[in-house]
Amino acid sequence: MSALAMNETLTIARLGQRGDGVAETVQGQVFVPFALPGESVRAVRDGDRAQVVEILTPSASRIAAICPLFTRCGGCAAQHMGEGLYAEWKRQQVVTALSRAGLETEVLPVVDAHGVGRRRVTFHARREDDGMRVGFMVAGTHDLIEVQACPVLAPGLERAPIVAQHLANRLRASNKPLDIQLTASEAGLDVDIRGHGPAGDALRRQLTEAAERLDLARLAMHGEIIVERRAPFQLMGKAAVTPAPGGFLQATSEGEAMLSRLVLDAIPKAKRVADLFAGCGPFSVRLAEKAQVSAFESDKAAIQALSRAANHTQGLKPVAAEARDLFRRPLLEHELNVFDAVVLDPPRAGAEAQVKRLAASKVPLVAYVSCDVGSFARDAALLVAGGYALERVTPVDQFRYSAHIELVGVFRKTAGRK
Structure with a gap:
């Protein structure tokens, strides 16, 4: 703390995006880690940050942390939140991001996808x-x-x-x-x-x-x-996929399964599907149980892992896997228009270049899996401006106790905008 640090009593009004308690003062907002809405705390303040010294009036939503290192280790932000407050805080992150982008849709309750834990x-x-x-x-x-x-x-x-x-x-x-x-x-x-x-x-x-x-x-x-010594494979639907060393994986097995289920439910009748930013294929190999899949991913090692798994799994429809940088070479409208549906799961920055092409396409259905509510809201606004309706958004929580939330958004091309 600096020499200007002050000891004062603060009343917490709400939770911030990172899980900090937010107090409104005459000098502006003050962010207080590990404080909850409705609590009165004595804190040492330094500018717009403060550290709790004592909780004067605890919230009914405060619970005991499950780890003795909580508040010291930087891995968890929310072990002190009761289940109801925690779930609504995560859902509200999605609602707020969509509202700021001028979007209205049904935001479903948060799906718990922690499962047995992070893998x-x-x-x-x-x-x-x-x-x-x-x-x-x-x-x-x-x-x-x-x-x-x-x-x-x-x-x-x-x-x-x-x-x-x-x-x-x-x-x-x-x-x-x-x-x-x-x-x-x-x-x-x-x-x-x-x-x-x-x-x-x-x-x-x-x-x-x-x-x-x-x-x-x-x-x-x-x-x-x-x-x-042994192939370190992951079970993805019927397939056994061996990712490249350090290659991207969803945080939990349950999270991957739940995101895949939501994607499959969004496009139940699609016969030909494009899987963009496909990674090592968690969606592709599941989609291929019912549909012909074209998978695109910039990471060549990931595409190779996907191809090997698809080729060695019985009962799948054809999977065409191509290494392609969708940031620099997004699929164009004529390439997209042959598909009944598009699935995309871009990195945290989103997929602005590809989404602009998708917005101008005739693809009937889009299932967008996102790990960042801000970039999703930006891309969703582009799709809506291109004639898509955002039908629903499902938040998925596989990073329990963190500020991180994932989601699946379902878009349908509206009549007269093809």
């Missing part, structure tokens, strides 16, 4: 004195906090802290900060290490020995496979 985690490792410190980032800093267990992780990641520490110890001679990403697969742990740089022959032998000792399915460094 991927990244530990950070830093050299300190003679050892390696491994853990998560302290909230609002670049400092590390050691983590023995994390209650939001899937059971398949139970060994993750021990494995990350062992691998960091093996790499301590590099004196480099490391990011160790661990994914729970059907065959065991899949690990990708970033930050070290290329591994020489001696280090590759050491890491291979470590993978054997730790019983890892696969160990990679910067996406390059060091050793693959």
Whole structure:
């Protein structure tokens, strides 16, 4: 806190987008982490930020956190919120973003897609004195906090802290900060290490020995496979998909299944579907159980994983997978018009270039999966301006206790605007 920090009593009016309590004062809004609407708190204030010293009047929606590191570890923002408040806060993020874009539609209740927990985690490792410190980032800093267990992780990641520490110890001679990403697969742990740089022959032998000792399915460094003892596959519908090391995955298995279910429900009669920003194919392989699919994705390794899975799965209709940068080379109207429906799941920045082409197309149905309410609202407004009706939006929560919310929006081309 600066020398201007002040100790005062604040009344919390509402929750902000990141989960902070927001107090209205004569000097403007003050954001108070871990405070809830209706609470009166004594806080140390510094500008428009404040830290709680004491909760004078607790909210009826306040509950006990499930993790002793909550408020110190930067991973969770909302373990103190009761279920009703938590769900409405996440839903309201979607409502607010759509309203700001001038859009009106039905926003359904939040779907809980946490399932058994997150199947991927990244530990950070830093050299300190003679050892390696491994853990998560302290909230609002670049400092590390050691983590023995994390209650939001899937059971398949139970060994993750021990494995990350062992691998960091093996790499301590590099004196480099490391990011160790661990994914729970059907065959065991899949690990990708970033930050070290290329591994020489001696280090590759050491890491291979470590993978054997730790019983890892696969160990990679910067996406390059060091050793693959078992294919670290993920079940996606009928298909067994082995993503590239560090390749994108939905946070939870339940989240992936729920998003896929919402997509399939949105386009039940489509016979030919384009899957844009397809990744390694979580939607494509499920869609292909009923429809012919053309999948497009800029990541060549992801497209290769999708193609292998589709080719080795019985009972699927044809899947054509193409590596294509849809930001620089979006599908044009004549390419889009052959499809009964389009599914798109772009990264956080959205898909503005592709959406402009889609808005000018004749595609009857669009199912848009988004991980960012702001970019979705921007793109949704473009589709609506091009003659689509936004029929409904379903928020999906697979990042429990975080400020993150995903959604599926369903668009239908309106009569007379083709």
